Amino acid sequence: MSVHPVRATDVAPPALPALVAAKPVRRNRLFVPLEPVSATTRWVLGLGFFVLFVAVWAGFTLGGYVSPTFLASPVTMVREAWLLFVEYGFIHDIGMTVWRVFGGFVLAAVLAVPLGIAMGAYKGVEAFFEPFVSFCRYLPASAFIPLLILWAGIGETQKLLVIFIGCFFQLVLMVAVTVGSTRRDLVEAAYTLGAGSRGVIARVMIPGAAPGIAETLRLVLGWAWTYVIVAELIGSSSGIGHMITDSQALLNTGQIIFGIIVIGIIGLISDFAFKWLNRRLFAWSVL
Template sequence: MSVDKDVAALAAKEPAPLPTARQIRHNPLLVPLRPVSSGQRWFLGIGFFVLFFAFWAIATFGGWVSPTFLADPLTMVHEGYLLFTEYNFSLDIGMTVMRVLGGFILAAVLAVPLGIMMGSYKLVEAFVEPFVSFCRYLPASAFIPLLILWAGIGETQKILVIFIGSFFQIVLMIAVTVGGARRDLVEAAYTLGASSRSIVRRVLIPGAAPEIAELLRLVLGWAWTYVIVAELIGSSSGIGHMIVDSQALLNTGQIIFGIITIGCIGLLSDYLFKALNRRLFAWSVAP
């Protein structure tokens, strides 16, 4: 009873007041939860990259780090130019993107319906959730030897690595999202005469759709880490294959360029995914 009283007392308290004008005047930049404009966000984001490359240039051009271990920015750019002009690096990029999209789309197509079923029906969740939770902790790279035996070293093996790394994460997160639907909406739908199937189709799925889209955006970022692992073994193309070849030659400029290329493509895909989510679910996606 004392715990209930404490909870009731906390709930009865008035919300914390917003910062006063004097508080903001003393510290105008760092105000908790204060939004920033789109222009400020772009300026600050680009500014971080400028500082990063500045420190990198100082460390390499100043002789603080040996070129054997870390190439300078100009060498990295030159090696990237050679990759595109002499080593057909654009083909490697295309192959990596194709593998990521293939494995991710296959995982999403199968995982989203299963996750919705688990979140909607507790019997399904009780039956499937222990196995999904077990598989979620298994590293996708551990399956590579088996996948090479089962599917060879072709494209199927690499797509399956991405599929395994993404599928179980998507299933469990979507099940949690759908299962956390507002009970009052479900009860209101039952009161209006909705059937169990209608509850899932017209209440649970629409309510969870924005969060499901955001979860898919996050897992797409994880898929990029799995594809590099898949390309490190038994691959003759792709960004990961190029990085392995460059490591054998101690060409850190090409290695860094490959890593930056992955980051740029991943960042672009993330922004495109976020823009699509804002367009589809403009009422719920945070800016």
Template sequence: MKPLEPISPKLRLSLGILFFVIFFAGWSFATFGGFVSKTFLADPITMMKDGWWLLSKRGFLGDIGITVWRVVGGFVLASVIAVPVGIAMGAYKPIEALLEPFVSFARYLPASAFVPLLILWAGIGEMQKLLVIFIGAVFQIILMVAVYVANTRRDLVEAAYTLGASDRGIVRRVLLPASAPDIAETLRLVLGWAWTYVIVAELIGASSGIGYMIINSQALMATGQIIFGIIVIGVIGLISDFAFKLANRHLFAWRFA
């Protein structure tokens, strides 16, 4: 291995699968070998049986669907507001001076701390869950987008001015195209964070969703169901991550060439 030396797609896939094989082998060894009590950590077979029971008897597919909807809804709401604000902050220094202190302050506030207030303000319905995700994602996206836009190469801006571009044209034809791949990558990363926020939202005041199932299983000490719920989140997140990567490679093929 050499630093930053690329590897073939087949090797990358093989190594990724290998890690999962090692992980499940270690899990099986710890549980089937009696090193960890099944009360505290279910074995893989028990987890699969509990997962099948949830899907076939408890309507867990509905919980998965509602959680996915909450993640997508809150994430899209945050993106629609955050991306334009971040672009404005990165492009115009007065707007950055106005908003950056507050955004930097707000992004350190844990979304989970707002749950009691959001229940008071919005009740325990869907709006409260969406707002938890929104608060957790919007400030992160704003700041990261602003940084990428502000870091656009200065020579590109100067060249555009030399060719007669207007101020608005600089934003539309230089800043946005130059930072678009990084903005898309930012959205991919923040989407992963959104999954942590939705589970927090569903642990309190929810009657459906993956987080609701997990908290009910915890009360019953059904570790197999808890692990299955966690794995489902990971699988959905992995699928969405790969979909985002493929979309980014298609939209910005020149960046990944």
């Protein structure tokens, strides 16, 4: 009787212990990285911060921890806001400020977007304009106010130009970067299918960059609101900035705070309107 040696491969492996199903760990969805939340939760959380902010503000001012000379209470601010609308025609100031913001911003966008597209599409155009545009981008718009008053006076043109200068150069570079980031493979595919240079720009680069350009316009519109206040602080007889300047001379912090809040509310409304419009125009893109 022959005995065959036992090989390692002939021995059946020991049975593996059954895997115990791990008990899922319950986590709060609000603190999971990149976990989306519902629209209702987003609104509740956003509103909750405002409520908390006003509560802290009221606690410090109504509790006597801060002098009314330096910070008015929410109750005082509401009373001053009523006086602004009833006795001082503040609605006219709001209208003038909104007109200046959108007038200067639209003027800047009409000129900056085509130039930015040309710079992003053609490297020669970018090489010609980019150094000067980058140089001007770092110049504060407020520094031009003395010159603009000399050139255009203290009327509406001067204020529109301040906003234009503050928005134009930023828009040009941001649009150029967006257009220049077009995927190279899409451009090569368009050439392969017989498209010319203009066809590539019109059918590939601009449609691909359009959602990013729209988002850039939304961001720069927020900057325009900061420039309009600077423009209205000097040589202005109307507008929210003019009201804030007059209130500062009278140490009326209630009116100053209300003016700042009005700017924030109008800016927030315009931001939501921009987001809604972008979603309607570019539903295929996640902004």
